[in-house]
Amino acid sequence: MTTDTQHNKTTSTHQPIIIVGGGNVGLSFALLLAHHQIDCVLLEHFRYPTIEVDDDRERTQYLDSRNTALSRRTVQIYQEIGLWDRLQSYACRIDRVLISEVGSFGKASLEKDAEGVESFGQVMENAHLGRQLLLAVKDSPYITLYDGASVTDIAQDEQSASVTVQFDTGESRVLISTLVVACDGQHSSVRKLLGIDVDTHDYGQVGIVGVVQTDEPHRHSAIERFSTAGPLAVLPLTDGRGDGGTDSTQGYRRSVVFICKKGEENQYLNNDDKYLQTLQQVFGTAAGRFVATGKRGAYPLTKVLAHRQVSGRFVIMGNAAHTLHPVAGQGFNLCLRDAYAMANLLAKARADDGDAVDFGRYDRLAAYEQSRLKDQKRVIKFCDTVVGSFCHPNPVMKFARNVGLVCFDKIPGIKPLVATYAMGLKS
Structure with a gap:
């Protein structure tokens, strides 16, 4: 990684591809480009914490964590670019998925052996995922990283795109490139500067995310439980010491995604006993007894869909393009x-055009957007259908969806199809 600590005010410098936003999507995209030996500059608004290689071997906050469910396809992508070896020891595989509804008869399950897969995916704490991605970025000679850097203005013409960057030191710089990719989140500043409108839908729900401890091991099971307030999930985690979730792991730590109606979140955030009792009522004995919990975070749930993902030499990606409900962990x-x-499209462009490649050529970017719409629309529809169907209080709807769960569990041929979609293997 190269760095530059001398920022001359209003200096214009020509850069390779510019990525705005250094969250897990931005970090991953930079590493995907690096895998193809494509240089990029990565800009992050916040200052990253100082980390070293061994910092995250021991977890200091055993029950404080957000997490990400990594689909089978996501694991394959990280394997392909040589990252999975450094991620795997912090990930816990999902061997089975148990699905049911509170107070209803319908139940279904997915078993990895029955579907002929190594696992349905992995669960990884964001603290570990973000640290390992950042360490990989720091190790890469193809990535120039600037943190504490906010984009305040943009411009483009037929030959180039530029971003004005304000550093937290008070200095500024104009960076010029042929392509800018914005991965700067649901409230993307680049998207707003481009004037790209969005469709939004407030679910009227709040997601409460945290880690709990149970008195029974998780045995690599993910539990999906539906209620009128929303879909709820208990996911398996490693024991917090980077053990990889092996069969010898005790496995009493679990991640919880608890959905409640907006306005009800404080009673679950500020009262541990109330929170644990509610989880016990919702999940029954499926996870054993909930015995401890850590600090929880509350996140209002809103769907945000950008009207466009390409504007001239700018591409918006990640939550800037589509922020989804967390149901089934698809986002x-x-x-x-x-x-x-x-990344693959840009690698092919360079292979075709050599050193004279124009990464921001509009026809290429438009082709990328068109190629991704089918997968995006399918996932968006799936999330909306699940949320809409299982949150509807009508007793006829409730009966119908429970019959559907029974059919899903018993009728041959349905599970492999659903499992393939859930694992991200059909896009």
């Missing part, structure tokens, strides 16, 4: 498939 995995497709 990050869809974003990574977008990033993978874009």
Whole structure:
């Protein structure tokens, strides 16, 4: 990685591809480009914490964590670019998925052996995922990283695109490139500067995310439980010491995604006993007894869909392009498939055109956007259908969806199809 600590005010410098936003999607996209030996500059608004290689071997906050469910396809992508070896020891595989509804008869399950897969995916704490991606970025000679850097203005013409960057030191710089990719989140500043409109839908729900401890081991099971408030999930985690979730792991740590109606979140955030009792009521004995919990975060759930993902030499990606409901953990995995497709397209462009390649040529970017719409629309429809169907209080709807769960569990041929989609293997 190269760095530059001398920022001359209003200096214009020509850069390779510019990525705005250094969250997990932006970091991953930079590493995908690096895999193809394509140089890029990565800009992040916040300052990253100082980390070393051994910093995250021991977890200091055993029960404090957000997490990401990595689909089978996401794992394959990280394997392909040589990252999975450094991620795997912090990930816990999902061997089975148990699905049911609170107070209803319908139940279904997916078993990895029955579907002939190594696992349905992996669960990884964001603290570990983000640290390992950042360490990989720091190790890469193809990535120039600037943190504490905010984009305040943009411009473009037929030959180039530029971003004005304000550093937290008070200095500024104009960076010029042929392509800018914005991975700067749901409230993307680049998207707003481009004037790209969005469709938004407030679910009227809040996602409460945290880690709990149970008195029974998870045995690599993910539990999906539906209620009128929204879909709920308990996911397996490693024991917090980078053990990889092996069969010898005790496995009493679990991640919880708990959905409640907006306005009800404080009672679950501020009262551990109330929170644990509610989880016990919702999940029954499926996870054993909930015995401890750590600090929880609350996140209002809103769907945000950009009207366009390409504007001239600018591409918006990740949550800037589509922020989805967390049901079934599809959001990050869809974003990574977008990033993978874009990186491969740019690698092919360079192979075709050599050193004279124009990465921001509009016809290429438009082709990328068109190629990703089918996968995006399918995932968006799936999330909306699940949320809409299982949150509807009508007793007829409730009966119908429970019959559907029974049919899903018993009728041959349905599970492999659903499992393939859920693992991100059909896009």
